[in-house]
Amino acid sequence: MKNILIIQGGGRAKGNTAQLINAFVTGAKEVGHSAEVISLIKNEVKGCLGCNACRYGKPCIQKDAFNEIVPKIKNADCIVFASPLYFWTVSSRIKAFIERFYCIAEKDSNPPVGRYEKYPIKDCALLMTSADNFFWTFEQAVFYYQFALVNYIGFKDKGMILAGGCGDTNGKPQIDKTDYLEKAYIFGKNLYS
Numbered sequence: 001m002k003n004i005l006i007i008q009g010g011g012r013a014k015g016n017t018a019q020l021i022n023a024f025v026t027g028a029k030e031v032g033h034s035a036e037v038i039s040l041i042k043n044e045v046k047g048c049l050g051c052n053a054c055r056y057g058k059p060c061i062q063k064d065a066f067n068e069i070v071p072k073i074k075n076a077d078c079i080v081f082a083s084p085l086y087f088w089t090v091s092s093r094i095k096a097f098i099e100r101f102y103c104i105a106e107k108d109s110n111p112p113v114g115r116y117e118k119y120p121i122k123d124c125a126l127l128m129t130s131a132d133n134f135f136w137t138f139e140q141a142v143f144y145y146q147f148a149l150v151n152y153i154g155f156k157d158k159g160m161i162l163a164g165g166c167g168d169t170n171g172k173p174q175i176d177k178t179d180y181l182e183k184a185y186i187f188g189k190n191l192y193s
Contacts, residue, residue: 001031001033001034002033002034002191002192003033003034003075003076003077003078004028004033004034004035004036004076004078004080005036005038005073005075005076005078005079005080006035006036006037006080006082006127007040007080007081007082008037008038008039008041008082008083009040009082009083009090009091009093009094009097010040010041010083010084010086010091010093011083012173014173015084015129015173016129016167016173016174016175017083017084017127017128017129019175019176019181020082020127020129020161020163020180020184021037021082021127021184023182023184023185023188024080024082024127024161024185024187025037025188026188027186027188027189027190027191028188028189028191029188030189031189031193033188033191033192035188038072040091040093040094040096040097043065043068044064044065045064045097045100046062046064046066046096046100047092047096048096048099048100048102049061054103055105056105056107056117057106058103060100066100066103070103070104073104073120074104074120077123078122078123078125078158078191079122079123079124079125080125080126080127081094081098081124081125081126081127081145081149082128083127083128083141084128084129084130085128085130085131085132085137085138085141088137089140089141090141090144090145095144098148098149098153101153104120105117105118106119118154119153119155121154121155122155122156123155123156123158124145124149124150124156124157124158125157125158125159125160125187125191126141126142126145126159126160126161126162127160127163128141128160128162128163129163129164129175129180130162130163130164130166131165131167131168131169132164132165133164133165134164137162138162138164141162142162145160158191159187159191161180161184161187163178163180163184165178166178166180
């Protein structure tokens, strides 16, 4: 069975994103996977400073939750990035978390074009929610996910649930009025089937 780490990059405690995560986790655990959710609201991770103090095997000098999460990242088979849509992309918390992967990079004497180091090989997935549901709603977020995590870092994409039309941002969560909770449950259950 697989070890799945879900990084929750925002949203309300019982909001659309939290409900989507819970449905995914239920499906994953039902078939025997372990799944841990880490909230970046409860565990502050600051953005990368670009100071290079961490290069190749040294921990990041910043004193926040990221250094405690590093062993969980390294132990995970799959990292699921979960975020509400903020200004047409992933939340700044998710972005900061991804930037900090810089400190877990290793030297690569023969990197692929466009990359300077190598990262641990992981599977990844994306769970997102949004009030809007236009054909372009998730375009920027998906592009960032594909470019930064799949193309650059080299993670293997396992898929995504893009849950648009989940209700007004000022109102109550309405994801339960869609079929996305069922889709997330099935996604979690079939992630490695």
